[in-house]
Amino acid sequence: EDIPVICVDGPTASGKGTLASQLAARLGYELLDSGALYRVTAHAALQAGLTLEAGDEAAIAELARALPVSFDGDRVLLSGQDVTDAIRSETGGMNASKVSVLPAVRAALVELQHGFRRLPGLVADGRDMGTVIFPEAPLKVFLNASAEQRAVRRHKQLISKGVSARLEDLLADLKERDLRDTTRKSAPLLPAQDALPLDNSELGIEESVQLVLSWWEGRR
Ligand code: C5P
Numbered sequence: 757e758d759i760p761v762i763c764v765d766g767p768t769a770s771g772k773g774t775l776a777s778q779l780a781a782r783l784g785y786e787l788l789d790s791g792a793l794y795r796v797t798a799h800a801a802l803q804a805g806l807t808l809e810a811g812d813e814a815a816i817a818e819l820a821r822a823l824p825v826s827f828d829g830d831r832v833l834l835s836g837q838d839v840t841d842a843i844r845s846e847t848g849g850m851n852a853s854k855v856s857v858l859p860a861v862r863a864a865l866v867e868l869q870h871g872f873r874r875l876p877g878l879v880a881d882g883r884d885m886g887t888v889i890f891p892e893a894p895l896k897v898f899l900n901a902s903a904e905q906r907a908v909r910r911h912k913q914l915i916s917k918g919v920s921a922r923l924e925d926l927l928a929d930l931k932e933r934d935l936r937d938t939t940r941k942s943a944p945l946l947p948a949q950d951a952l953p954l955d956n957s958e959l960g961i962e963e964s965v966q967l968v969l970s971w972w973e974g975r976r
Contacts, residue, residue: 776880791852791882798854806819824836859942907926
């Protein structure tokens with residue numbers, strides 16, 4: 757329990773993933789990409805012929821409880837198979853958001869997430885890291901940027917990968933996911949009371965990293 761945790765929570769495409777992995781690399785800490793666990797769970801459920809609806813909640817939770825997921829650098833493996841490209845797609849994100857509203861699925865993933873807390877420390881990226889999974893973490897960052905900014909970033913990312921996408925569609929998808937993530941009953945996306953807000957609309961990655969590192973220096 758003395759193992760330090762830095763939580764980085766925030767909405768879709770707020771730059772959490774990049775910030776969290778940079779922090780983990782600089783500090784030599786473990787990294788938990790909790791969104792990947794929801795993405796893999798949705799992927800495994802669909803592969804098993806389940807729907808991502810409440811009717812299959814118990815079955816999806818059972819899958820999640822013994823999820824054969826592993827990480828190899830930035831690749832995500834399900835039963836040893838590389839599913840990174842499938843789960844990182846827009847559809848993969850939408851599917852993750854569907855299973856993530858199911859309370860039994862969230863509960864089933866708690867222990868797996870706690871297992872990432874290993875020495876010398878952990879950077880945890882998600883929606884409820886500071887509120888539910890690691891409420892006693894000494895540093896909680898709540899990232900944000902306007903939906904328009906986030907849509908523009910996502911658009912650039914996709915274009916650079918050679919994927920065509922319309923900005924209006926991305927913005928609409930983002931808003932739909934924001935709405936589902938913030939209004940769900942189980943662990944809605946909200947800043948922890950003791951979270952430090954970080955609006956990175958006008959900040960580059962390096963500036964955000966330096967800012968959080970300076971907060972961390974002041975806290976440990
Ligand atoms: O962060 P990422 O975009 O990979 O997360 C995909 C989806 O998983 C989110 O839209 C959210 O619905 C869900 N999620 C969650 N709790 C987390 C991480 C992700 O509900 N801690």
